[in-house]
Amino acid sequence: MSGSRRRKLFLLIPIVVVVALGVVASLRYQGLLFPVRIGSGSMSESYLGPHRRIECKDCGFAFRCGLDVDVPLQRATCPNCGFDRIDVTLATLHEGDRVLIDRWAYVRNAPQRGDVVAFVDPTHQSELAVKRIMGLPNEAVTICHGELFIDGTLHRKSLAEAMELATLVYDDTCRPADERQLPPRWSSDQPESGWRAITNGHHWSTPRSEESAYDWLMYRHWRCYTSPHPRAEESPVTDNDSYNQGLSRELHEVSDLILSFDLRFEVASKIALLVHDGRESFTAVISTTKRSLELRRGEEVLTLATLPNLQRSSNVPLQFGVVDQQLLVAIAGATLVRYEYTPLDQPRQPTSRPFGIAGAEGEFSVKNVRVHRDIYYLNPFRGDWAWNSTGPLADESYLLLGDNAPLSNDSRHWKTPGLHRNLFVGKVLGPLR
């Protein structure tokens, strides 16, 4: 937001509020609200700055490309299929998101971790900025290998918190048009597999000859960023962000990943899910007959959970993954398993095949299969080196980070990382898309 814009904003608050209350009351009335428009991409994809909306000509995947990177961009690369002949100049231009700022949110309640706040930027005091609270007063915060540590302990997000910050890295409902000439993203290595591709998904029924107890459909990740390599070349998931097209930087391999899909079983079925955390694999075995979910590390059963009552022939949303050294499973919108574990003491080697879905009994389909990656926090100076808040944050001071770490100017760059809550203007609500 420009200096003149902000001065206008503050001068006009009494008037704006009167007008805004009338305009926004029907949308969401919560305290004293006023609208502003986001001016940069530092909080994308939660809150978008000015951007272009692009649809891949090959797979149909829709994505946004911010205007923050100061290079004349002609072509973009699809983050879903790697198609790199997308003419950006033809894409539609859009203004930044409109959000509401609730100035009363913190009158009675203290700001919480995860809240997005508007505040007076300590580095450009004529401007308002918007960031997310990730450190609370008196906490010492460290960023290392993409993770956040609070007082030396890894900060473990809930599944809902992780999904709020996650980036979609593959949507199986958007498959390249020349799919027959490219290796499939989800496929089975078994010659007599019971898997077959269907519209927006995959169907499994018991194969004629059963070679093993589990018939695996494996996910293969492609690079999907501008590169001289073929787009179908397998690669571990990275912290690539398609919003930052044209930004040249070091990418980091990410093994905190979440798989989501809709499960539909026609008869009692047994399904297994596999995730690889960069060091080892874990499996979740779901039995609709026993109404059980068994989480395994190799042959060891880590935990057993009871499934909710699932209806046959209905689509049941399911999420499964590994985030912040914990295994997470959610079924029908509720987290069923949140299992914290200590990773193997060996170097991380993320694989290009981090997920599998297997059929063992019955008949079922999986639709709307998507792979998401967790947010990867960065040291602003040397990507993977540790950054810390140089001691605990002061009383009433908060550590503020942008969701789009490669673009964000935030606590990591300030002389004093903590920002006193007196400089908070309010809590950000929205966006109003």
Ligand SMILES: [Zn+2]
């Ligand atoms: Zn594409």
